[in-house]
Amino acid sequence: MRDYTKKNVAVLAGGNSSEFFISLKSAKVVSENINKNKYNVFEVQIKGIEWILTNYSDCCTMINKKNFTFEDNGIEVKFDCVFSLIHGTPGEDGLLQGYFDMLNIPYVGCGVLCSALTFNKYYCNSFLKNIGIGINVAKSVLVRKNKIYDVDNIINKTGLPCFVKPNASGSSFGITKVKHRKEIKYAIEKAFKESEEVIIEQYIKGDEIQCGLFKTKKEIYILPLVEIISKNEFFDFLAKYNSEYVTEIIPARISDDLTTKCGDISTKIYDALNCKGIVRIDFILKEKEFWLLEANTIPGMTNESVIPQMIMKTEMTFTEVLDILIDDLFLEK
Numbered sequence: 001m002r003d004y005t006k007k008n009v010a011v012l013a014g015g016n017s018s019e020f021f022i023s024l025k026s027a028k029v030v031s032e033n034i035n036k037n038k039y040n041v042f043e044v045q046i047k048g049i050e051w052i053l054t055n056y057s058d059c060c061t062m063i064n065k066k067n068f069t070f071e072d073n074g075i076e077v078k079f080d081c082v083f084s085l086i087h088g089t090p091g092e093d094g095l096l097q098g099y100f101d102m103l104n105i106p107y108v109g110c111g112v113l114c115s116a117l118t119f120n121k122y123y124c125n126s127f128l129k130n131i132g133i134g135i136n137v138a139k140s141v142l143v144r145k146n147k148i149y150d151v152d153n154i155i156n157k158t159g160l161p162c163f164v165k166p167n168a169s170g171s172s173f174g175i176t177k178v179k180h181r182k183e184i185k186y187a188i189e190k191a192f193k194e195s196e197e198v199i200i201e202q203y204i205k206g207d208e209i210q211c212g213l214f215k216t217k218k219e220i221y222i223l224p225l226v227e228i229i230s231k232n233e234f235f236d237f238l239a240k241y242n243s244e245y246v247t248e249i250i251p252a253r254i255s256d257d258l259t260t261k262c263g264d265i266s267t268k269i270y271d272a273l274n275c276k277g278i279v280r281i282d283f284i285l286k287e288k289e290f291w292l293l294e295a296n297t298i299p300g301m302t303n304e305s306v307i308p309q310m311i312m313k314t315e316m317t318f319t320e321v322l323d324i325l326i327d328d329l330f331l332e333k
Helices: 020-033 095-103 112-119 121-129 151-158 181-192 237-241 256-272 306-312 318-328
Strands: 007-014 039-047 050-053 069-072 075-078 081-084 140-144 162-166 176-178 197-202 207-215 220-222 226-230 246-249 279-286 289-296
Touching: 007 020, 020 039, 020 318, 081 318, 095 112, 112 121, 112 289, 121 140, 121 197, 121 256, 121 289, 140 151, 151 162, 151 181, 151 197, 162 181, 176 181, 181 197, 207 256, 207 306, 207 318, 220 256, 226 306, 256 279, 256 289, 306 318
Parallel strands: 007 039, 007 081
Antiparallel strands: 039 050, 069 075, 140 197, 162 176, 162 197, 207 220, 207 226, 207 279, 226 246, 279 289
């Protein structure tokens, strides 16, 4: 029998996207690093309508989705909070956030509106570009499935090369760097396999810099920047999770002034989107200007992911950071 005088933390994994197995790895790393002296940690795997506890017992223990509880020897066990590591739907697009809001269960991370907005790359970038906070955003075109599009019009706006990406997806699948006109249709069809909408973006040549940050009710934490050098055409799925294809330099080899500038811009974006929890914001640095790639509200937390590597370069441990995030849920504003 567990000690239920401690708070019960549900770590969510899985989801319905192509990054299902990456999510399982992220959740496992987070579960292993949450302070067991303070919390009972339960891994909840979500796939479609099947929600099960995977680290609780030898048999499958089902979650009661009516109130997000489970039974332990006839006793209904409630969760005090949730830590979602689901990349893609329904964890990164606001669906689960709305569910937990209705149940009044606090969770680490962004709320419904922020999650839904950042999950849609085109709308998020358009929003940030037009609210007057000075964010550089690449030119882009949105294409919807089963709608006619004009390749020449796309090229006239974005130029070549350009990037073709799933517009509403939490994964790195389905992305193509297009160099020639004849490649665009194939790239769009590839992206449609991951999303009902496709975004085609102007290619900004420069260095990829990523900023990890999180805010509590009392303090802001900006992690050391990472400089991404991919051996592939860009920082794709293979490069993200295979060290043979990427070099990640922490801290990034840029000046103190540019480091401060990146942190300031990232904070503006974090606040404008009303982010919560750890967020990773990706940029291209070109001629001392930062161009937004995307804001990732549920970044990877595997051992290969950059957020845990950033934390290792601070004076905090991963466990201490998780403590800060979970404890903040229960602090008065």
